[in-house]
Amino acid sequence: QVTDTLAKEGPSSPSYDWFQTDSLVTIVIYTKQKDINLDSVIVDHRDDSFRAETVIKDYSYLVHVALSHEIQEDFSVLVVENVGKIEIVLKKKENTSWKCLGHPQENHNSFIPKKDTGLFYRKCQLVSKEDVTHDTKLFCLMLPPSTHLEVPVGQHVYLRLPITGTEIVKPYTPVCDSLFSEFKEPVLPNNIYIYFLIKIYPAGFFTPELDQLQIGDYVSVSNPEGNFIISQLQELEDLFLLAAGTGFTPMVKVLNYALTNIPSLRKVKLMFFNKTEDDIIWRSQLEKLAFKDKRFEVEFVLSAPTSEWSGKQGYISPVLLSEFLKRRSDTSKVLICLCGPTPFTEQGMKMLHDLNFSKDEIHSFTA
Ligand code: FAD
Ligand code: NAD
Numbered sequence: 001q002v003t004d005t006l007a008k009e010g011p012s013s014p015s016y017d018w019f020q021t022d023s024l025v026t027i028v029i030y031t032k033q034k035d036i037n038l039d040s041v042i043v044d045h046r047d048d049s050f051r052a053e054t055v056i057k058d059y060s061y062l063v064h065v066a067l068s069h070e071i072q073e074d075f076s077v078l079v080v081e082n083v084g085k086i087e088i089v090l091k092k093k094e095n096t097s098w099k100c101l102g103h104p105q106e107n108h109n110s111f112i113p114k115k116d117t118g119l120f121y122r123k124c125q126l127v128s129k130e131d132v133t134h135d136t137k138l139f140c141l142m143l144p145p146s147t148h149l150e151v152p153v154g155q156h157v158y159l160r161l162p163i164t165g166t167e168i169v170k171p172y173t174p175v176c177d178s179l180f181s182e183f184k185e186p187v188l189p190n191n192i193y194i195y196f197l198i199k200i201y202p203a204g205f206f207t208p209e210l211d212q213l214q215i216g217d218y219v220s221v222s223n224p225e226g227n228f229i230i231s232q233l234q235e236l237e238d239l240f241l242l243a244a245g246t247g248f249t250p251m252v253k254v255l256n257y258a259l260t261n262i263p264s265l266r267k268v269k270l271m272f273f274n275k276t277e278d279d280i281i282w283r284s285q286l287e288k289l290a291f292k293d294k295r296f297e298v299e300f301v302l303s304a305p306t307s308e309w310s311g312k313q314g315y316i317s318p319v320l321l322s323e324f325l326k327r328r329s330d331t332s333k334v335l336i337c338l339c340g341p342t343p344f345t346e347q348g349m350k351m352l353h354d355l356n357f358s359k360d361e362i363h364s365f366t367a
Pocket of ligand 2: 367
């Protein structure tokens with residue numbers, strides 16, 4: 001037994017248990033890990049099917065049962081971080097004693113590499129759609145009340161719509177509703193809204209269909225994916241963000257998280273590449289943030305400016321980068337995040353290596 005456990009690759013398997021009172025059923029997941037939080041577990045209850053997926057490093061642990069009795073729509077999720085315990089508290093519809101939790105469904109009690117699990121989707125309702133630039137909009141989707149899902153900083157989800165009879169999926173990166181949203185959060189009911197900044201391409205396949213949705217219509221949203229790890233920000237002194245066009249979207253939560261949660265942070269600098277001034281997403285918010293928080297600086301670089309533009313011009317280049325990426329000292333902890341069109345990201349990565357930044361100091365956002 002001991003040899004088996006040691007020989008097995010990856011973290012050791014979680015387990016689960018359940019108990020009840022007259023009115024509640026509590027499912028407890030023992031993850032055996034310390035770095036567990038509310039975004040580690042995704043819960044969906046639909047008809048009588050109950051599904052709780054816990055993500056532990058690159059693995060996924062699934063509790064998936066057809067519940068033996070009916071429950072109410074809402075439930076709560078609690079995490080005891082220091083012991084890695086997750087509690088999901090369900091409310092019984094009737095105060096009867098349950099003999100069993102339910103019947104196992106597909107992959108119940110399995111612990112498998114995340115890459116081998118399919119993406120799970122739930123239908124979310126379009127709540128609002130606001131113009132941000134001439135072609136980019138802020139979409140707000142509402143999760144069903146029977147879902148607990150928090151998208152981790154730096155991760156994306158897939159949106160799915162039926163288009164001419166086929167289900168089409170594309171990745172999008174959730175953002176905050178604004179760069180100043182930390183002040184609003186306490187009044188929101190626990191994270192039921194997901195916001196996206198999405199550019200509509202008139203000749204595109206997916207985005208024109210998304211843009212056709214009316215308030216109240218549904219779009220399916222997947223579980224999160226992505227390889228950004230929040231610990232990359234721990235003890236950071238200088239954070240540099242290189243974003244092009246909608247490549248700005250992963251930077252939004254990274255920026256907010258770093259400014260609010262990293263005490264060692266000295267400077268966050270965003271270099272934002274766009275074609276024209278009209279294409280700059282949240283320009284006035286970025287300028288306001290730079291004014292309010294002296295740790296934050298923003299520089300706009302345009303590749304197709306009008307003759308009136310007096311700021312920086314052109315594509316990403318070694319000259320622009322070497323001027324911009326000034327570390328405080330040889331030993332200061334630095335992270336450079338990059339996101340944009342593929343040629344932008346690829347050229348940027350090469351330039352950063354040539355400027356002697358190490359692999360650990362660079363994170364590029366890709367699918
Ligand atoms: P597509 O059909 O893919 O077309 C896009 C553009 O390319 C159009 O102008 C089209 O005319 C042109 N085009 C298509 N095919 C060709 C061709 N063969 N030759 C020349 N031109 C062509 N986007 C966002 O707006 N917000 C986000 O938060 C966001 N997050 C992302 C996260 C990840 C991880 C990744 C990988 C991408 C993300 N994207 C995001 C981009 C998004 O996934 C889509 O690629 C984008 O919305 C375009 O989809 P579409 O189907 O409408 O356009
Ligand atoms: P865009 O066409 O408006 O271009 C924005 C800027 O990107 C340009 O001003 C230029 O500086 C730079 N750029 C464009 N083409 C370049 C090239 N060939 N070489 C060097 N630099 C170039 O950009 P957009 O339409 O907003 O597209 C944004 C891209 O970001 C999309 O391809 C999208 O898929 C990608 N994206 C990826 C993620 C992710 O991987 N996590 C997230 C969001 C967006």
